Amino acid sequence: MQPPQIQASQALLETRAWVDRAVIGLNLCPFAKAVQVKGQVRYVVSEASDAKTLLSELVAEMQRLVAAPAAEVDTTLLIHPWVLQDFHDYNDFLDIADGALEELGLDGVLQVASFHPDYQFEGTDVGDVTNATNQSPYPTLHLLREDSVDRAVDAFAEPEAIFEANMRTLEDLGEEGWAALRAQCRKDAGLP
Template sequence: MSSCTDKRRAEDLTVEWVRRLVIGEGLCPFASPVFSRMHTEVYSGNDANEATSAFMDLLQKVAEADPDELPTALFVTPRLFSDFDAYWNWFLVCDNLLVQLGYEGRLQLATFHPHYVFEGEEEDDLSHYTNRSPYPMLHIIREDDIEEALASVRYPERIPERNRQHMRRLGRAGLLAKMPELADTPVFESEEPEK
């Protein structure tokens, strides 16, 4: 399979994951209004420095764009950061760059990974699946969009717990029923990948 085909598959699967699970299961209140204008960028290389540079370019592009034209973006790395700890360290670097570039208060990052683990939860707790995406990715969000969406949500502080409970009710079988394609992704691998 060519790298172009791999890249297209990663993009298509990511967009479907957002459509069917993030929006379809009501996990994120501000995803639906911006979905049709969401930009998905796939970095298909395996060089962490290159990926960081490409991410910074996308961050700047979102920051400078008209919010109506480019409200949000996903940066997907299918061939990098398969280990969650390595991914988290990379996220911290990217978050620091966001601050250094002066975008704090305007943009923020949300984190998603096939092996996402919330601190304080059992490793096999199904609540982790609220943030388990087909590939490692960072989501660039405009803070104004978050505030606007949360203003129309009753008890926004309850969203994380509601989502965790929903994942526990769905279970692995329920998730696969909603999106069978996840069976062939790292989300449902039985063991953590090597670093």
């Protein structure tokens, strides 16, 4: 299922707005602001319309990230608006993504984090607002350097408290607040 008439440039702008307003603005990831401010986040919009093509692009992005100095590119967001729209298919693809890391010998070097418009944590209801902590505008695979994650976690007094704080943040924001934030991200991207 393809989003109606979305252009790659709009998907990029809306995702950047989501990172700024939700991920950083709500402090869902206390480590995101530094790499965003330094311009170390690589945003890539995939034109893939099938999982095989997406996997090929994902592998290329894994290799590109590992080859780049961390000071230039610390993390990559691979946005794929036209493939894996179904959350269950997307979730199944994560095993394939992890398998690609292993095949490339990058397990322990990189990790793949997951974001999807219909993200749902196990044990939650579909409409549970706490799922929004991982609900991006479009399906997105986030490549992270393990070394960077380890440094960030070591610098944070209680990294396990992040998840709980995020749940409280979204509960306080509520469904209406989350809907307003998403609408603002669309507006920032020039979308209706």
